Each structure stands twice: as C-alpha cells, then as structure tokens.
Amino acid sequence: MSYTAPLKDMLFDIAHLARIDQIAQLPGFEEAGLDTAQAVLEECARFNQDVVAPLNQEGDRNPSFFHDGAVTTTPGFKEAYRQYAEGGWQGLQHPVDFGGQGLPKTIGSACSEMLNSANMSFALCPLLTDGAIEALLTAGSDALKATYLEKLVSGQWTGTMNLTEPQAGSDLALVRTRAEPQPDGTYKIFGTKIFITYGEHDMAENIVHLVLARVQGAPEGVKGISLFVVPKFLVNADGSLGARNDVHCVSIEHKMGIKASPTAVLQYGDHGGAIGYLVGEENRGLEYMFIMMNAARYAVGVQGIAISERAYQKAARYAHERIQSRPVDGSIPASAPIVHHPDVRRMLMTMRAVTEGCRAMATVAAAAYDAAHHHPDADARRQNQAFYEFMVPLVKGYSTEMSLEVTSLGVQVHGGMGFIEETGAAQYYRDAKILTIYEGTTAIQANDLVGRKTVRDGGQTARAIAAQIEATEAQLVHNGSADAVAVARRLKDAREAFLEVVDFMVAQAKGNPNAAYAGSVPYLMLAGNLMAGWQLARSLLVAQQEAAAGHDAAFMAAKIVTARFYADHILTRTLAQRVAILEGAANVTALPVDAF
Amino acid sequence: MSYTAPLKDMLFDIAHLARIDQIAQLPGFEEAGLDTAQAVLEECARFNQDVVAPLNQEGDRNPSFFHDGAVTTTPGFKEAYRQYAEGGWQGLQHPVDFGGQGLPKTIGSACSEMLNSANMSFALCPLLTDGAIEALLTAGSDALKATYLEKLVSGQWTGTMNLTEPQAGSDLALVRTRAEPQPDGTYKIFGTKIFITYGEHDMAENIVHLVLARVQGAPEGVKGISLFVVPKFLVNADGSLGARNDVHCVSIEHKMGIKASPTAVLQYGDHGGAIGYLVGEENRGLEYMFIMMNAARYAVGVQGIAISERAYQKAARYAHERIQSRPVDGSIPASAPIVHHPDVRRMLMTMRAVTEGCRAMATVAAAAYDAAHHHPDADARRQNQAFYEFMVPLVKGYSTEMSLEVTSLGVQVHGGMGFIEETGAAQYYRDAKILTIYEGTTAIQANDLVGRKTVRDGGQTARAIAAQIEATEAQLVHNGSADAVAVARRLKDAREAFLEVVDFMVAQAKGNPNAAYAGSVPYLMLAGNLMAGWQLARSLLVAQQEAAAGHDAAFMAAKIVTARFYADHILTRTLAQRVAILEGAANVTALPVDAF
Known part of the structure; x- marks a missing residue:
C-alpha cells in the first residue's frame, strides 16, 4: 500500500485536543461524536488508500493534457472522481439543506488530509469546489443557491x-x-x-x-x-x-x-x-472572495500536512528496506537497514514531529471553527472565531513552509534513489513547492498575521493565546515528569519570544512598517512553530494519562518522544527567529534597491 | 544576459580573504598574483556567460538521450565542450608538466563556480575529469600518467x-x-x-x-x-x-x-x-578514491554556491521587473516593483548573504589547499592541510544544504511564475537537490566531520580554528563600529556554541556514538554557518578599510550590510542547533525502529 491513513494520530487529535465530545454538544452536531468520526475516517481511509492513492504517480507521469480547448485528465481520474462524488465526500462539511452531511470541520479536515495525501493533484478539484460552495452559501442569492449549490455539494x-x-x-x-x-x-x-x-x-x-x-x-x-x-x-x-x-x-x-x-x-x-x-x-467581491480564500487557505495548510505525511511514510518504508553500513553503536555487526543510523532517525523524527505538530494545530483550529459557527453563546463564538482567524495564516504558512523541509528530507532519506523520478519521493518535493505560493504566498499570510490578526486588535488575541499556552506550561510543570518539565521549559522560551515579537509588531507596524514587515515571515514561522509545539505539549500530557490508563502503550510512548523531540529540535528554532526579528530588522532594507 | 559572473565579489575574496598576494609568494605560483586572477576570471566570465550559460535551460528541456548504447547530449553541448577544451579551461589547476596551467585552486575555484552557475549539468563532465586526473596524479604509474594525463588535462x-x-x-x-x-x-x-x-x-x-x-x-x-x-x-x-x-x-x-x-x-x-x-x-583503492572524492566534494560545495548565485541573480532581476502592491512604508504611492517590499528584500538578502558567505568560506579553504601543497615550510603545510580537510565537509555539506534554501527562496520570489517551468527558477530548485546527495550525502559529510576531522585529533584542529575566530572578534571589537561590534557579539555566541559542541563530540563519540551522530548534521550546519559567518565578519573589516580608502564605496557598503545581515539572520541559527545537539540527542533514537 503506497499510503496508509494515520487514523490513530488523527483520532487522538480529534478526541483529545479538539475534544470532539464537546463539539458533539453543539447544536447541529449532535451526531458528530467520536464514534461518527471514527466511522467516517475509516471509510474515508479505505476509499483514498484503494482508489485515489494509486493514481498519484500516474498523474505525475501522464499529466492533464490540453488539446483544442479541452483538457483530458490523467487516466483513472474521471472514474475516481465519479466514486468520490457518489460516496458523498464532497458534501461532508456542507449543509444538509443542500444535500451535504453537515459534519464538523474537525472531521472534514482529517478527510481532506487523507485525500491530499493520497493525491494532491486530484484533491485540488474538490478543494476548489468547496471554496465555490462557501462563497455561494455566504453571499449568493436564493436563486443562485437553488441553481448551483446542490449540484456542487453532490x-x-x-x-x-x-x-x-x-x-x-x-x-x-x-x-x-x-x-x-x-x-x-x-x-x-x-x-x-x-x-x-x-x-x-x-x-x-x-x-x-x-x-x-x-x-x-x-x-x-x-x-x-x-x-x-x-x-x-x-x-x-x-x-x-x-x-x-x-x-x-x-x-x-x-x-x-x-x-x-x-x-x-x-x-x-x-x-x-x-x-x-x-x-x-x-x-463587495473582495470581501466574499476572502471568505472563500480563508477556507481555501486552511485547506492548503492541510495539503502541507498531507504531503508531509505521505513523504514521511515513503521515507520510513525505504529506511527499513535499504541496507547500508553498520550502525555506529555496534548494535548490528553488519550492514543494516538505514533506519538504524542516527541521522536517518533524526530525519525521520523531524518529518514525523513536524507533521504531527502541524496536524494537531490544524485540528484544534478546525474545532475552533466549528465552535465559532455552532456555539449557542455569542461570546464563545467570537472568541473561537478570533482564535480560528489567528490560526489560519499559521496553518497555511507554517504547515506548507515546513512541508518543503519535510519533503526535502524525504528525498534525502532515499539518497541517490530519491533523485530518480521512478522512486516517487521527488514528486512530493516538486508538488510541495506550490503550497507556499498559491492561495497567497507565505509573505501574504504573514502580512495577514501582522496586520489583520495581530496589530488590528493591539495584540489582544495573540496574548490571549499566549495565556493559554502558559496554562499548559503550568500543567506540564505540575505533571513533573522529566519529559513534561523539559517541554515546559522550551515552550516557555518560545512563548516569551512570541510575546516580545507581538509587542514589537504592535509597536512598529504603524510608525516603522518596514521593520515590522521585514520580520513578518519569521514571525509567522515563530508563531506557527509555537502553536504546533503547544499542541504537541498538550498531546504529551494526554499521552501520559492514557498510557497510565493502559491505553495503547506503544502509541502513547511514541507520542511522548515525538513531543519531546519537537520541543528540543524544532521549537528551539524560535530562539534564532526572535533575534532576527527584534534585532535584525534594519539590515533587511538597508541596501538600496539598485544594489540587487 | 541570463548570468553575470560576480567578478567583484570573487576578486574581493581572492584578494582580501584568501590573500592571493601571499599565495603568489609560494614556489610555483609566482605568476599567480591578483592581476593574473583578474585576467583569468574575466576571460572565464566571458566564455561562461556567452557560450555555456545560454545552454542551461535547453539542457533541461532536451536532456541527454539514450539509444542503443549511445548517449546524445543536449544540442549545443558538444560544440561548447570543444570550446571549453580549446580554451584550456580543463587544465587550469593541473600541472604544467601535463599541459595544464598550474594555477592555484584559489583561482580555479572561482572559475569552477562560474562554469557551474552557467550550467551545472554541463560542468559535471569537467568536474569528474578533474577527479580522474587527481587520482592518476596521486597514484598512477608513470605509464598510466603518460598514456592518460595529457589527454585528460587538455x-x-x-x-x-x-x-x-x-x-x-x-x-x-x-x-x-x-x-x-x-x-x-x-x-x-x-x-x-x-x-x-x-x-x-x-x-x-x-x-x-x-x-x-x-x-x-x-x-x-x-x-x-x-x-x-x-x-x-x-x-x-x-x-x-x-x-x-x-x-x-x-x-x-x-x-x-x-x-x-x-x-x-x-x-x-x-x-x-x-x-x-x-x-x-x-x-588501496579506497584510499586513492578518497583523494578524488575530497577534490570532488569541495567541487560539489562550489556547485552549491554556483547554483545559489544563479538563483539569486534570477530572483533579483524578477524583483525589479514584477510590479505588485504598494510598499508598506508609503514610499511609492502606487503598485511598485516587488523589490520594494520588505519580505522580498528579506528573501533576496538571505540568498545573497548565504551565497557570499559560502563563497568566502570556500575561497579561504582553497587558499589553504594551495598553501598545503606549495608552502616551503612543513609545519605550514601541515596546518594548512588540517584546516583544508576540516573545511571540506563544511564547504560540501553547508553550501549545498543552504543551496536548497536559496533555490527555494528563488522560486518563492517569483510567486506563481516560479512554479511554471518556462520561467526557469524551478530548474535551479530541482537541480540543487542532487548536491546534498552525491559525492556523499550530508550525513556522510557529517560523519567525516565528526569522526576524521574532529574526534580523531581530540578537537585540536577545531579549537585552533576557533582561536582564529576569537582573534577576528577582537579585531571587530577593536574596530568599534556599530556593525563590527554587533557582528562580534553574534560570532562570539556562535563560536562558543561550536566549542561546546566540539567538546560534546569528542566526549561522546566513543562511549555514546548514537548521541554524537544524532547531532552530526546539526553540528555540520552549525560549523559551516560559523565558518561562513566568520569570513563575512573578516569581509566587514576589510570593507570598512577599503571604503575609508575611497575604494568602490557602494560595493563596500553592501558588503558591510550583507555581513551584518548574515550575523543577525543566519548565524543566530546556531543558537537553536546548539541546544538540539547538546540537549536533544537522546530523543533522536528513543523510538524503537518498528515505530517508524
């Protein structure tokens, strides 16, 4: 099988981080508990693994073809799309009124990840349809809705x-x-x-x-x-x-x-x-388009997670198969599968930690979206909306930028074979690069983060999130395990860096916009890193409880190591970003333009 | 022109960092002063700009073609190669005895960069020929030398x-x-x-x-x-x-x-x-092969610099042409060339600083090679050889890993156009990925750095280099300008991190090899970053003196800003690497292999 949906990790996030049990309390989501999530995800996994994933490499070899005004898609795509539509997958998150299933984004997001892991090129068609549905739902007249929505949702x-x-x-x-x-x-x-x-x-x-x-x-x-x-x-x-x-x-x-x-x-x-x-x-077109774009931006972030997951799976499989050199620790006295070499492990752990961190961040953001749209309390809706909107440029920007690193490591694990197209790892590297560009480049996401999401409310949302992170740190310290305490320390350093940068952005954006925007992408990367690391820190706490309760010891142990790895190896990058943003702004724009 | 050789920057490094005047004091290099360097580089630039560079995109569109045992190269390659051979470029660094020009590597390296910037696929043929020449010179019998060397050198x-x-x-x-x-x-x-x-x-x-x-x-x-x-x-x-x-x-x-x-x-x-x-x-084949490989590894590092330079030039040109959005500082009241946007400047500065830093590092390493082979004093030869050998995995590993970031930024500056093959930026991104793999992956370079270059002599060479860096810091502090003092501080932080990591490697490599090798690639990246940053710090000192002497004010001012940018934005990454290596080793290998 070229792709196996990471159902355990998805359901862990949905159950414990996004708290699907709380989402199922919201009006309209009464049926959307953990059992529903599990049933939908399992069915979705089967479809994507069996039908969509096998077409991914074929799509790269036999791309869409243009002739005389018509486009012929890759052989197999049309039939797979027919099955996709017939399975009702397009309507998963859309209103029951128009033939959809009305499920929460928390579930829909996981399904979207699977479709994109299976075949990002194929998944783009439904992704864009979702955007069109969103725009019509928001701003379309009843006549337009009646004419178009049902056919799009189906x-x-x-x-x-x-x-x-x-x-x-x-x-x-x-x-x-x-x-x-x-x-x-x-x-x-x-x-x-x-x-x-x-x-x-x-x-x-x-x-x-x-x-x-x-x-x-x-x-x-x-x-x-x-x-x-x-x-x-x-x-x-x-x-x-x-x-x-x-x-x-x-x-x-x-x-x-x-x-x-x-x-x-x-x-x-x-x-x-x-x-x-x-x-x-x-x-008012731009306003409506932004609704579509916000949905699409979140979805592109999920594409970054999806392609990272696929690249990770391929690299991990190869690392078990490829035999080269003796392990440095002497544990095997002969040439061994390369998964035994520390640097291969470092690469696989990086790929895994980043993918799981971004998935956790996106899942929690989806839960906020669901609450923002379904919570009976206006204050709760407002807070969740603010949280979601803050997260969108991070889910989009950070998950996709990191997917470049993950897919590059995926090629690297394969060595020379990674550079040969038939192997397939190179395709992920090539495919991923569009993700930091379309639906707004990373710089555009960063502008949104600085301008609309941070400076506009004077840093209020950012600081409210930081306060939640601080609460997680306190839980980690209270927990007291060596892993929890170590992660708490890294999280604290990153959160404090984040707060300094938020203050800097609020202070500089008006009077010295060049200084603020010189650091906008580093700020996005710092904030995304922190949010993903925070969710993995929460995961660590859950995993320790679950392990203590005797639930799936191997999975929980891996979760704890992964969270710790992320904290030590990824979250620490915020130390460098902090300095670059706060102390390095002036030299970004110091050269005259004709020096380039 | 699709490529313009960065002659000023190359000659700055050759004159002021590699000190070509001192190389010209060495026996056999009497003719190889700055004037010779300049004449050779100018001629080399003309050839590569006019003849080789225009074939680069053509090679991507019409790759080498295999049929019935024979390979037909891209149209134009054969004629360009004929001119390359006729121009005597293959023999530049090789002995006069076999028809070469016997020039220092310090000059040859710059020429190699130009050829690779112009067309990396084309340049690989001469690169491999260099390796074969090196092996025969070292270990071939007189008969083999007589039969093969002259024809290879020509x-x-x-x-x-x-x-x-x-x-x-x-x-x-x-x-x-x-x-x-x-x-x-x-x-x-x-x-x-x-x-x-x-x-x-x-x-x-x-x-x-x-x-x-x-x-x-x-x-x-x-x-x-x-x-x-x-x-x-x-x-x-x-x-x-x-x-x-x-x-x-x-x-x-x-x-x-x-x-x-x-x-x-x-x-x-x-x-x-x-x-x-x-x-x-x-x-004894492996021993000889290592001689070839060391030459080839250095050359692949130069390929990383070369493709970074080409990607930078293309991105800078596009940033002047592409008009989108008003500058945030209000300096232009209409949509402006994107070079006016701070994040585009951040990307271009990153590309430029990394490229110049790696070039400076490689040029200084080449000078050490020249001294190691030509210095009359045995101690000087030994010290220079140790320095060169320490630098080879850094030139190879760091310059090529960074070329992935630079070529990715090159695509990013182009936005959606970067993803379209006709634009050409995507080719650099695809081409660069081989550089971290062939002639030994980055992990293999890192093993070499840890094992042969650091641990074998108990960290002695590493500490001797750190002492030289400390001397540069003292010069920067003595200089006293705001830029010099700021760079000195970053350099000190990075050097101290380096020393801590060297001690860690020496202490752990034998008893706990997994811990050492879990951090081997991060150590390589930290060390490469430091060496490149050090050379840019030296450049800053030279540039201030040259500017004060009235030499090329604009170039020197740009050099100072670039060095400062590197220190604030790139060198600071060592802070994160330090923690990952020293405190994050255990969790790299904590998961059992079947968890992947």
Missing part, C-alpha cells in the same frame, strides 16, 4: 476561483476583467484569467467559475471589484444544461509539480461576452 | 568515477565488481556500476573510467577494494585509439534535475571482460 459539478490575471497576482487592485450589466440583470464578462486550477477538465459535466471582475464605472482599486458566477454551460430553468457559455480554456501551464491538476488560462468574452451572475452586491 | 578525453553499485551506495564495503588478473599484468573487470555521471556521452572521443573493484581473493570489506583505469576505447602504444573496450552503457536515469547530465548504468565484462589497469597497489 460533486456533479465542480467549482473554481478566478482571481489572478497576468498583471494581477497578489495585488487584486490591478484586476482588469470587466463586467457589463445587461438589461436582464445578468452581466457580460470580458477578460483573461490565469492560474485557474481545474479551470477546464473532463471529470464533471459542468464547471462553475467564481470570477472577480470590475463593473463598468466601479471605483478604482480593490473597492471596485465584484464577484460573479460564470458557468461553463448555462443552466436552464429546470436545472438541465443549456448553451455553452463564452468562457474558454486557451492553454494549461507546464508546471514543476501537481502536474495532473490542470492550471488553465481562461478567456472570457472573446465571442460576444460570457454570461455572469452577480454574487451578493456590486463592489 | 579535455580531449573525459573521466568518470565508478563507485556505486545497486547494493553499494554510501557503503563501499558492499562493492561486488570483480577484477581478474591477467598474465600480461592487466585485469578483466566484471560488474555493474550505477549513477555514473557522464559515463557515456558524445562530447569527447574517449572516456576514462576510474573503477572500484575487488581483485579475486581480496579481503572482505573496504580493505579489499582496488582502483582501475578502464578506458572506453583502448589506447595504442602511439596514443591513438584502439579497440572498443567491454564497458557499455545500458541505460541512463530519468532524474528530477541536472537532466542534461547523463547518469549512466555501466555494464562491465558482458562480452568477455573489460580490460582494466591497476592504479597504484591492490587493495
């Missing part, structure tokens, strides 16, 4: 996000695609969109494009952007498909990774104008 | 290193290729070698394979390995080419990067036995 149709244009990447103020109002209330859309994931493909009968464009006469900049639904095929009143709309794929990109996922250039309106339907109100 | 023939077999990668004890002695003093060679760079190609008329094999009846393990010359075409007494030898390429690998460089599987002896000639004595 997976019969798929969705896309159309933001980027050749001159407008991170800077949406530069969007030029234009929308001309028509007498019947529709709009005609004209323009070129690039980097449109699954913008054209053959896996579903219709594609629902969510498109940013400017209505004629709209204000300049981001305040003049509106959001439109532009279906590939127009939809008749009875829900059947009508005429082909004037949106056409003119090419797809030749990429370093995720090759099976078609990245389309879409041309709108070359034959009279593509018919579009306004979502919500004019000029 | 570039008329090329060389290869044949170590790896399917079951024997890092672990040469497992080599199975066998050599049967013949009555005429030759040997017949039988076996399969894999991962043979330029093991077959069409750029030169003959290929001289240096092959590790076991003579029948030789002891088990590495003490029974001998080294042989096995030419593709046998050589007649008059030096003309004779019969085709029984060594055949049966396939080449499909790799993630360096695609233009053919990586051959070579089959020896399928048709009666390949004729081989013993190099030196039987069973």
Whole structure:
C-alpha cells in the first residue's frame, strides 16, 4: 500500500485536543461524536488508500493534457472522481439543506488530509469546489443557491476561483476583467484569467467559475471589484444544461509539480461576452472572495500536512528496506537497514514531529471553527472565531513552509534513489513547492498575521493565546515528569519570544512598517512553530494519562518522544527567529534597491 | 544576459580573504598574483556567460538521450565542450608538466563556480575529469600518467568515477565488481556500476573510467577494494585509439534535475571482460578514491554556491521587473516593483548573504589547499592541510544544504511564475537537490566531520580554528563600529556554541556514538554557518578599510550590510542547533525502529 491513513494520530487529535465530545454538544452536531468520526475516517481511509492513492504517480507521469480547448485528465481520474462524488465526500462539511452531511470541520479536515495525501493533484478539484460552495452559501442569492449549490455539494459539478490575471497576482487592485450589466440583470464578462486550477477538465459535466471582475464605472482599486458566477454551460430553468457559455480554456501551464491538476488560462468574452451572475452586491467581491480564500487557505495548510505525511511514510518504508553500513553503536555487526543510523532517525523524527505538530494545530483550529459557527453563546463564538482567524495564516504558512523541509528530507532519506523520478519521493518535493505560493504566498499570510490578526486588535488575541499556552506550561510543570518539565521549559522560551515579537509588531507596524514587515515571515514561522509545539505539549500530557490508563502503550510512548523531540529540535528554532526579528530588522532594507 | 559572473565579489575574496598576494609568494605560483586572477576570471566570465550559460535551460528541456548504447547530449553541448577544451579551461589547476596551467585552486575555484552557475549539468563532465586526473596524479604509474594525463588535462578525453553499485551506495564495503588478473599484468573487470555521471556521452572521443573493484581473493570489506583505469576505447602504444573496450552503457536515469547530465548504468565484462589497469597497489583503492572524492566534494560545495548565485541573480532581476502592491512604508504611492517590499528584500538578502558567505568560506579553504601543497615550510603545510580537510565537509555539506534554501527562496520570489517551468527558477530548485546527495550525502559529510576531522585529533584542529575566530572578534571589537561590534557579539555566541559542541563530540563519540551522530548534521550546519559567518565578519573589516580608502564605496557598503545581515539572520541559527545537539540527542533514537 503506497499510503496508509494515520487514523490513530488523527483520532487522538480529534478526541483529545479538539475534544470532539464537546463539539458533539453543539447544536447541529449532535451526531458528530467520536464514534461518527471514527466511522467516517475509516471509510474515508479505505476509499483514498484503494482508489485515489494509486493514481498519484500516474498523474505525475501522464499529466492533464490540453488539446483544442479541452483538457483530458490523467487516466483513472474521471472514474475516481465519479466514486468520490457518489460516496458523498464532497458534501461532508456542507449543509444538509443542500444535500451535504453537515459534519464538523474537525472531521472534514482529517478527510481532506487523507485525500491530499493520497493525491494532491486530484484533491485540488474538490478543494476548489468547496471554496465555490462557501462563497455561494455566504453571499449568493436564493436563486443562485437553488441553481448551483446542490449540484456542487453532490460533486456533479465542480467549482473554481478566478482571481489572478497576468498583471494581477497578489495585488487584486490591478484586476482588469470587466463586467457589463445587461438589461436582464445578468452581466457580460470580458477578460483573461490565469492560474485557474481545474479551470477546464473532463471529470464533471459542468464547471462553475467564481470570477472577480470590475463593473463598468466601479471605483478604482480593490473597492471596485465584484464577484460573479460564470458557468461553463448555462443552466436552464429546470436545472438541465443549456448553451455553452463564452468562457474558454486557451492553454494549461507546464508546471514543476501537481502536474495532473490542470492550471488553465481562461478567456472570457472573446465571442460576444460570457454570461455572469452577480454574487451578493456590486463592489463587495473582495470581501466574499476572502471568505472563500480563508477556507481555501486552511485547506492548503492541510495539503502541507498531507504531503508531509505521505513523504514521511515513503521515507520510513525505504529506511527499513535499504541496507547500508553498520550502525555506529555496534548494535548490528553488519550492514543494516538505514533506519538504524542516527541521522536517518533524526530525519525521520523531524518529518514525523513536524507533521504531527502541524496536524494537531490544524485540528484544534478546525474545532475552533466549528465552535465559532455552532456555539449557542455569542461570546464563545467570537472568541473561537478570533482564535480560528489567528490560526489560519499559521496553518497555511507554517504547515506548507515546513512541508518543503519535510519533503526535502524525504528525498534525502532515499539518497541517490530519491533523485530518480521512478522512486516517487521527488514528486512530493516538486508538488510541495506550490503550497507556499498559491492561495497567497507565505509573505501574504504573514502580512495577514501582522496586520489583520495581530496589530488590528493591539495584540489582544495573540496574548490571549499566549495565556493559554502558559496554562499548559503550568500543567506540564505540575505533571513533573522529566519529559513534561523539559517541554515546559522550551515552550516557555518560545512563548516569551512570541510575546516580545507581538509587542514589537504592535509597536512598529504603524510608525516603522518596514521593520515590522521585514520580520513578518519569521514571525509567522515563530508563531506557527509555537502553536504546533503547544499542541504537541498538550498531546504529551494526554499521552501520559492514557498510557497510565493502559491505553495503547506503544502509541502513547511514541507520542511522548515525538513531543519531546519537537520541543528540543524544532521549537528551539524560535530562539534564532526572535533575534532576527527584534534585532535584525534594519539590515533587511538597508541596501538600496539598485544594489540587487 | 541570463548570468553575470560576480567578478567583484570573487576578486574581493581572492584578494582580501584568501590573500592571493601571499599565495603568489609560494614556489610555483609566482605568476599567480591578483592581476593574473583578474585576467583569468574575466576571460572565464566571458566564455561562461556567452557560450555555456545560454545552454542551461535547453539542457533541461532536451536532456541527454539514450539509444542503443549511445548517449546524445543536449544540442549545443558538444560544440561548447570543444570550446571549453580549446580554451584550456580543463587544465587550469593541473600541472604544467601535463599541459595544464598550474594555477592555484584559489583561482580555479572561482572559475569552477562560474562554469557551474552557467550550467551545472554541463560542468559535471569537467568536474569528474578533474577527479580522474587527481587520482592518476596521486597514484598512477608513470605509464598510466603518460598514456592518460595529457589527454585528460587538455579535455580531449573525459573521466568518470565508478563507485556505486545497486547494493553499494554510501557503503563501499558492499562493492561486488570483480577484477581478474591477467598474465600480461592487466585485469578483466566484471560488474555493474550505477549513477555514473557522464559515463557515456558524445562530447569527447574517449572516456576514462576510474573503477572500484575487488581483485579475486581480496579481503572482505573496504580493505579489499582496488582502483582501475578502464578506458572506453583502448589506447595504442602511439596514443591513438584502439579497440572498443567491454564497458557499455545500458541505460541512463530519468532524474528530477541536472537532466542534461547523463547518469549512466555501466555494464562491465558482458562480452568477455573489460580490460582494466591497476592504479597504484591492490587493495588501496579506497584510499586513492578518497583523494578524488575530497577534490570532488569541495567541487560539489562550489556547485552549491554556483547554483545559489544563479538563483539569486534570477530572483533579483524578477524583483525589479514584477510590479505588485504598494510598499508598506508609503514610499511609492502606487503598485511598485516587488523589490520594494520588505519580505522580498528579506528573501533576496538571505540568498545573497548565504551565497557570499559560502563563497568566502570556500575561497579561504582553497587558499589553504594551495598553501598545503606549495608552502616551503612543513609545519605550514601541515596546518594548512588540517584546516583544508576540516573545511571540506563544511564547504560540501553547508553550501549545498543552504543551496536548497536559496533555490527555494528563488522560486518563492517569483510567486506563481516560479512554479511554471518556462520561467526557469524551478530548474535551479530541482537541480540543487542532487548536491546534498552525491559525492556523499550530508550525513556522510557529517560523519567525516565528526569522526576524521574532529574526534580523531581530540578537537585540536577545531579549537585552533576557533582561536582564529576569537582573534577576528577582537579585531571587530577593536574596530568599534556599530556593525563590527554587533557582528562580534553574534560570532562570539556562535563560536562558543561550536566549542561546546566540539567538546560534546569528542566526549561522546566513543562511549555514546548514537548521541554524537544524532547531532552530526546539526553540528555540520552549525560549523559551516560559523565558518561562513566568520569570513563575512573578516569581509566587514576589510570593507570598512577599503571604503575609508575611497575604494568602490557602494560595493563596500553592501558588503558591510550583507555581513551584518548574515550575523543577525543566519548565524543566530546556531543558537537553536546548539541546544538540539547538546540537549536533544537522546530523543533522536528513543523510538524503537518498528515505530517508524
């Protein structure tokens, strides 16, 4: 089996860190207890292991193919997608009203990780559909919801996000695609969109494009952007498909990774104008798009965890198979499987600790999302929303940046074989690199963390989280085991560094923005590192209790070692980041631009 | 121009850090002063910029191609190689006696960097030829030297290193290729070698394979390995080419990067036995191979610097061209080139500081090599040799590991365009990954650093280098400028961490080898970081003097900022590595192997 879902670790996080028992107390989630989570995850694991994972390397070898306006996906993708839709997986987290299963994000996130571990290129299609559903749920009219949501939730149709244009990447103020109002209330859309994931493909009968464009006469900049639904095929009143709309794929990109996922250039309106339907109100497109993007950003963070898990599994398997050199400790008097060599262990432990830490962080963030949307108490909703929003750039930025390190180590464990494409480890390395770029580069996440998530409330949310971490430290000290005490010390150092940096950001962002933003990515990495380390510290406490209660001793012992490893080897990096941010800001921008 | 050789920075290092004026005092290097260095580097730059660099992307698109035993290289490679040989570039560092130019490694290293920046896949062919020349010079009989050296030094023939077999990668004890002695003093060679760079190609008329094999009846393990010359075409007494030898390429690998460089599987002896000639004595092959490997390891370190430089140049150029978003400091009231954004500057500064730091380290190591081979005083030779040997795993390990970070940042600066193959940034990311693997993985370098370079002499060489660093700190403090004092503080912290780790390695390596080797790669990274940071600290002192003397103010100012940036942002990472090594060793190997 090329991929085995880490069900034990996922369920540990869901049960003990995200506290699914508490989520099941929330209105609407009454059925969503641990038993449901386990049943859904097991079924999801089977599907992804058996159907989706075997297509991953095939997708790299036989990427999506463009010819004459049409995209043919990798052999097997269409059938796998049919099974995905039929299994109801697209609707997992979406409202029952539109045919979904209405499960918490806490469960959905684990399922999303599995799909992405199995096949990141394949998983991108459902990921984008989720975003389209989210946007329509938030801002779509009843008519739009009635026409599109059920088909998207069932997976019969798929969705896309159309933001980027050749001159407008991170800077949406530069969007030029234009929308001309028509007498019947529709709009005609004209323009070129690039980097449109699954913008054209053959896996579903219709594609629902969510498109940013400017209505004629709209204000300049981001305040003049509106959001439109532009279906590939127009939809008749009875829900059947009508005429082909004037949106056409003119090419797809030749990429370093995720090759099976078609990245389309879409041309709108070359034959009279593509018919579009306004979502919500004019000029509020960016606001709606941010809703989609926040969902998508969290999901991309999960992709980072997913590809790290897959790379780890492959490397661990190879380390058991490959025989080279005697262990330095003399424990085996002959050439031995390389898993016996300390540096291979260091690499595997790094991969494992980072993956488990990021998974724990993402799972806890998902639980906050669930509470933010379902808790009966407004204060609890507000606090959970603030926590979730703080975590989104960390889940996205930290998990994906770390996936570059993890997939690189994955190649490294394989030695020379890692560089040979047939081995498969190189694909993860190539695939992962998109994760720090799309749905907002790490720098964009870091801007969000500094500006919207830290400075805007004067550091209040950040300090509230730090206070929770301090409480965990106290529990660790109270626990008193050597591991707990050691982890408490590292956590304290990292938390104090975090608080210093938060104060620095709050103090500098207005008056000396260059100093703040010079440290924005290091701050994101420090904060993400701390949050993941915190959750592993919590895991250590749980694991000691569970082990004492006689539950799964080997798993709990591994959890404790992993948490300790993370604290000593990963969390300690915050020491360096702290200095770079607080004392190294000036020299980031000291050189004149023409020196580069 | 896709690549511009960083002549100013190279000459700064050669003049002020490597002290070419002192090298020119050594017997045999009388002509090798700064003027010679400058003339050679300028000519080398022209050749690589104009002829070799334009073929780099072409090599990625049209890799070497295998058909029916023959390898056809990328269009243009053969002609470029002809010019390379005609220009005398292969012989730059090799003895005048065999047609070389006998220049110091200090100059040769800069030329090697340029060739690798221009086209790493192309440069691998000369790199391997250098290794073959080195082995023959060290251990070849007069007859072998007479037959092969002149043709290799002129570039008329090329060389290869044949170590790896399917079951024997890092672990040469497992080599199975066998050599049967013949009555005429030759040997017949039988076996399969894999991962043979330029093991077959069409750029030169003959290929001289240096092959590790076991003579029948030789002891088990590495003490029974001998080294042989096995030419593709046998050589007649008059030096003309004779019969085709029984060594055949049966396939080449499909790799993630360096695609233009053919990586051959070579089959020896399928048709009666390949004729081989013993190099030196039987069973001493590994010893000779280490001479080749040490040269090759240094050269691979330079490849790391070279690809970092190329990635930096590309990213810097894009950062000037790409227009997105307003600068946060309000300095430009409209969307601006991204070089104005602090995080883009942080990425470019990181790329630049790491590249310059590693270049400075490698240049100083080359100077030590030159003194070790040419100094009239035996003590000076010994000290320089010890210094050089300590630096080799750092130049190789640190420069290449950092090249992964630099090339990843290079993609990141390009945003979505970086992931599109046509842009070219992705190629550097893919190409670089081989550098931490071949000629000994980073873990193998780290074993060498711990075992042979640190523990064997009880840490003496390491402490002697630390004493030199301490002297630089004193100079910085004496200098008294804010930059110098700040850098001195970082250097002191890093040096003290280094000394603690050296003591730890010396204390643990025998009794608790798992603890030592769990930290071997972090130790390598800490030591490499310190050495590069030290050389940039020396650069800062020189740059202040030069600036005061009115020399090239802009360059010197940039050098000072770069050194300061390195100290604050890169050197500080040693704080984290120190803790991981000294306090985190036990948990690296705490999990049982079946937990992975």
